[in-house]
Amino acid sequence: MYGCEWDDETGATNGFFQDGYDGEDFLSLDLKEMRWISPVQQGFLTVQKWNKDTANTEYQKQYLSTVCIEWLQKYLQYGKSSLQKTVPPHVSLLQKSSSSPVTCHATGFYPNEVKISWMRNDEDHDEDVDLGELLPNEDGTFQKMSTIRVTPDELKKNQFSCVVEHQGKTIKKTLTDDSLPIGIIVGALAAVVLLVVISVVVFKVYQKKKGFKPVSASDDGSNSSAHSDAKA
CATH class of the missing domain: 1.20.5 (Single alpha-helices involved in coiled-coils or other helix-helix interfaces)
Incomplete structure (x- = not known):
């Protein structure tokens, strides 16, 4: 497995080249030290042989730090309309019954960075909260949920809100006790x-x-x- 990384804000670049065997790490290239390393004893002989071939190591470095970066930037430009698109999430509050946990479900958003939090009377609240995993949708967007356990009595006395933050935008949904689950x-x-x-x-x-x-x-x-x- 090999590839490169480029930060379009700072301009920083990085590359990696890794080999595996039977599902486990076998050897990898340390670009900073310009040498091959292995976490297992079985790879020591290969590491010694490859470290002597300085021309190949230099070639891999040049490819990962220049050619790979150029192609990465080119592909990003080709797919700019889809790769850099922004789709806001659709947020819903779900509850099976008045005594069941309340789920805040955010779906259909892109890219996948999203933050879901809860507020109680306009203050941050993280007690009895379970955050779900990020899941992909069939259309390329993502979904995520967060569940809070709150009793009907707590709901009557307090105001609970789910806050979803995505790409600088904030969506706030408030749970009320007079709505049908x-x-x-x-x-x-x-x-x-x-x-x-x-x-x-x-x-x-x-x-x-x-x-x-x-x-x-x-x-x-x-x-x-x-x-x-x-x-x-």
């Missing part, structure tokens, strides 16, 4: 949709068993009226 809303909606689907299926089966046929718009006036009402 989102988890219940989603569950109720799913139940209604499922009930509608089941009703349609049962009605279709009933029609088939009774020999009913669909009513078209070209039938007589009473059927047309019924069809129009159903359509409306």
